[in-house]
Amino acid sequence: MDSLITAAARALAAGDPLGALKRVALRDDAPALALRGIAIAQLGDLERARTLVRSAARAFGPREAVARARCIVAEAEIALAARDLGWPVKTLDAARITLETHGDVINAAHARYLEVRRLLLIGRLDEADALLADIVPDALPPALHAIHALAVAGIAMRRVRARDARVALAQARSAARRAGIAALDAEVDGVSRMLDAPAARRLTRREPMPMPMRLDDVETLFASDTLIADACRYAVRDAHTVVSLATRPVLFALACALAAAWPGDVARDALVARAFRLKLADASHRARLRVEIGRLRTLLEPIARIRATRDGYALEPRVARDVVVLARPVDDAHAAVLACLADGESWSSSALAIALGASQRSVQRALETLAAEGKAQTLGRGRAVRWITPPVPEFATTLLLPATPPGG
Known part of the structure; x- marks a missing residue:
């Protein structure tokens, strides 16, 4: 791997997507396409990022199984950020197994954390807990240690275990500071604000x-x-x-x-x-x-x-x-939909239906009602339409999201 690719990878690992792009923006070889895709995803252009990562996966040869698996993991992370909850989970699992087989422990752990975060979004807490139990975070870099602690905190909050969540958040904050990645610090702060808001x-x-x-x-x-x-x-x-x-x-x-x-x-x-x-x-x-x-x-x-x-x-x-x-913390018939939209990401109606365990038509009716009341708004058109919520007074969404019953 040449020096520019190595430097770009290090910049991405440190949370510096612009620094990575400066090194590979004009290149179209497979490693550069993959790094450009990840950098652009960190900057927020998820559709362009997905295209670049898929191109990189196709550009890697059949003998480069590890590189292709890493691209699949990157695409899964982009899908999760875009709230594409219908992305094929079996593909990610196969990529994780490939990475484990070839000794890439860090990226294999990252793939497992993506599975955990998806399970957490759709309220399957027992499965998320079981996956977390298979990972030993102490052997991982600080950034993944922080992600592990955030997942533990998320599960604890869904199960109404605030004390456990605060302990996990303290660990996440410490690991995020060791990693020196501003985005991780911001994520920990966001979860902390949710924990302190009315639930x-x-x-x-x-x-x-x-x-x-x-x-x-x-x-x-x-x-x-x-x-x-x-x-x-x-x-x-x-x-x-x-x-x-x-x-x-x-x-x-x-x-x-x-x-x-x-x-x-x-x-x-x-x-x-x-x-x-x-x-x-x-x-x-x-x-x-x-x-x-x-x-x-x-x-x-x-x-x-x-x-x-x-x-x-x-x-x-x-x-x-x-x-x-x-x-409920908010007196609204569609509070559960608002709870999902309150995470600041743009959601499709199909992803909301998966997360809430409801029919897509009932979610669409709820979104139309919220839009008429000025509580939700759309991005895009046709099949690409996404839904977001304008800024609202903070409230914790934990008790509005699907999960096992409290104490379960």
Whole structure:
């Protein structure tokens, strides 16, 4: 490898894409194309970068398996930055195996971290955790050590383990400073701001105004002697048991109404209006309410009773001494879509559908609603259209993104 290619590679490793381009901008051999693509990706032109990296992969000969694998890893990183979550994961896995076979430990670890970051984006935390467990970060350069710690922090935040997240972020900050890469420092700072921003709001009958809560406060609440109707994850829980109602919206609406009124009761007509979205209730609606209350009573049996009163129903925790509703940090029907857009990247509707586990059409309807309200805007046209959100007051997106239930 000639001196200019070596110098450009070192500049990229140090986070200096302009320095790398100065050395290889006028060259079109395979190594130069690969380095130009990575440099341009760091500068933000992802489509041009992807074209260059693909050209480099084709330019490398069949005997240059390691170089081609490195190009595949670079293209996967560009796809992740572009939120192309449908990029073929098996291709990246094959490239990682090639790199491991040929002893390129650093780039193989980088490929695994890309897999982890994709899994984290789509909420598959157990799989991301298992991949991380196979990597020993101490043997890696500081930059990859920082990426490892950021992944650990991201998983901890999704699982509402704020203390673990802060420990991991401290490790990430230390490693990023040792690496001397400004972009890594900025990423650590961004995650730290998210951890310190409001993550949810606490609602009770005794408090007229919702109380903002950071992730640390939510973690403390989950460990306390409190029954919680969690409107961020659609579950009812206490310190020991989680009852998921994510697929039972009517039952969850009833649970939230009863929790918000505790220790009082809720009138039957009010419950019909809340659960069935009806202004007037007749005998058939009240009969349906009795059926749904019976189903909810069965599901909540381990942690709470539902008692019939003269006017309606009341919630009675079995062990917990308090009851609260944990509401979303933003009062918006499409908060989960906003949570994804809030990362500052441009998303396609198909990528949002993958990340949220929803149909693409429902995501498109949500985006159209948000655009009409001025909360989202488009880039590009036709099939290339991407979605971003204008600057909004900071809030932590952790509790709005898909993941295993808190405590899972």
